[in-house]
Amino acid sequence: MTMLAPDNKTAVLAELRAGLGSKVNTDDGVRSARGHDRSHLPWEAPMAVVHCTSTGDVSEALAICSRHGVAAVPIAAGTGLEGGANSTADSICLDLSGMDKILRIGSADLDATVQAGVMKSALNAALAGHGLTFPVGPGVDASVGGMASTGASGTTAVRYGTMKENVLGLTVVLADGTIIKTGGRSRKSAAGYDLTHLFVGAEGTLGVLTEVTLRVYGIPEAASVAICSFPTLESCTAVVQSTLESGVPISRVELLDDVTVDAVNRYSGLGLPVMSTLIFEFEGSATNIADQGEAVRKLALVNGGTGWDYASDPDQISRIWRARHDALPSYTALVPGSSTWSTDVCVPISRLAECITLTKADTDREGVLAPIVGHVGDGNFHLAFVLPPGDDGVLVKAGAINDRLVERALSMGGTCTGEHGIGLGKTASLVKEHASAIPVMLAIKSALDPQGILNPGKVLAG
Structure with a gap:
């Protein structure tokens, strides 16, 4: 990006300070901390961070940025995975984390x-x-x-x-x-x-x-969780599809591949068989969830499921879901000093098993550690590339695998991202998915943001 002229930078910072006072922060540590999300994608510390506590603060900051043609990048928790909150050196970061009412x-x-x-x-x-x-x-x-x-x-x-x-x-x-x-x-x-x-x-x-x-x-009257192991990923998805077709009202169903199970066992001490695994959650009255669980247990048994670890104690349920949500740190624990690149796609449920199986074969063939988890009740799954420190070769392979994953999902009538968003990382994928609609998106962007100052470079590249 072209560097902002020093006089323009001085002017915009002066006007921000005049209007927002001590809410404007140029401390190096603060700028670095607020300049990025959790992704592996590039970022630069912004020229300043504006700590907004009201809609009025955001309005004043954007009006000033607009007058000077300066980019503004909003961030709050910074938990994104596609670089959607990553700043550049010529931008102003709008920190919304203080808008907590x-x-x-x-x-x-x-x-x-x-x-x-x-x-x-x-x-x-x-x-x-x-x-x-x-x-x-x-x-x-x-x-x-x-x-x-x-x-x-x-x-x-x-x-x-x-x-x-x-x-x-x-x-x-x-x-x-x-x-x-x-x-x-x-x-x-x-x-x-x-x-x-x-x-x-x-x-x-x-x-x-x-x-x-x-x-x-x-809040539901009661909840229970059941964990079941399966010989293959295909059998897992078959159970999910049968469950959805039967109309059993599940509140969650998560797929963990064998690598993920091994990782969460080590990290969270679950002690599950190292096999493809489904975690189901049922909500409702005690009687209803018992009936739901039994119906799904029978479907699992037909599809080769083994074990049916059942939990209804809130503390046990919380421990199971905490372990599932700690999948990313469990992956990095497998390789000391590593980081992760997490990506996701979503496909029609009837194609889910095929998409996951082909993706797992791709990572195995390339020799890349990339565990899989999936919100399989809606066809969404995640691949987390484990990146050893200093290994640029793995990063290159991961990029190629991710490109093939997106192509595979799109060929199956799916989408390049089910929930992570486009951010910086999937702008090219969005063009592949919605080529005919990109001009309409660009027209909307131009109408609402004619100077292109709102989170530039994200979603729509260029």
Whole structure:
């Protein structure tokens, strides 16, 4: 990127400080800490970090950036995996992590409105006192604004859907600082364009989300988890497909390949057979979940399932899901000093077994350690390349495998990403997937962000 002229840099920093005072931070450590997400993708420390605590702060900062033609990159928890919050040296980072207020809980209407920096864990702690929960989102604790911005989902999507199904309304700041509100609190509307879902999943390239209104849910009466091992990945997916076709209401079903099982056994002490494994969760009344579990157990048995480790104690259930959500650190523990490159695709469930099997064969053939986990109830799975320190050869192989994975998913009628988003890492993949629609996306981007200052280089390259 062309370096910003020193006089322009001085001017924009001076105006930011005049308008936002001590919220503007140019400390080297702060700029480095807030300049990137958890991905392996490139980043640079921004010229300054603006610690926003209100929609007004974001509006003022963007108005100043707009006047000077300076890029603005929003970040909150920074838990993304595709470089969507990575800064450049000529950008201003809008740090939304201080926007952490829960503005309203509507118990009677099963909704809540929060600022963008509210963490999922904090929201659920507040909701619990009302007998409510927000189950949507990734296993890692993430900010609500970040989850909405990437269209995130996770293990519970098979029952509760993704963020796209659970965001009712937004407050958004546009590139020039204009504040708009989209959607509302009603459960349906036929009024005008659906702007809410234009911004959900746009990754901060069309506007910065500052407040989010969400659907929330009653806490289930009871829950149970069952773990079953299988001889092949194909048998795992066959059970999932049979379960979905039979109409058994599962709240989660996660696939772990044998490498992942070995890793989480070592890291979390689960002691599972090192085989392809499914973890099911059932919710409802005690009687209903017992019936659901028995129905799925029979389907598993028909497909070669062995063992049926069943847990209904909340502490046991929490331990199992914690182990599943700790998959990434368990992978790095396999190779001291390593890092991971996590990627995902989503395919029609009928093609899932084939896609996973061909992908696993590809990684084995290349000699790359890349464990697989999947939210298999909706056809989404993740590949985590384990990158030994200083081994550039593995990084090159991983890139080629990832390209083939995307091509494979697209050839099966799938998508290049089910939930990680496009960010920096999959801009070329988006073109492959939606070539005919890219001009429309570019037109929308140009209309809402004519200077191209909102999170440039993300989603739509160039």
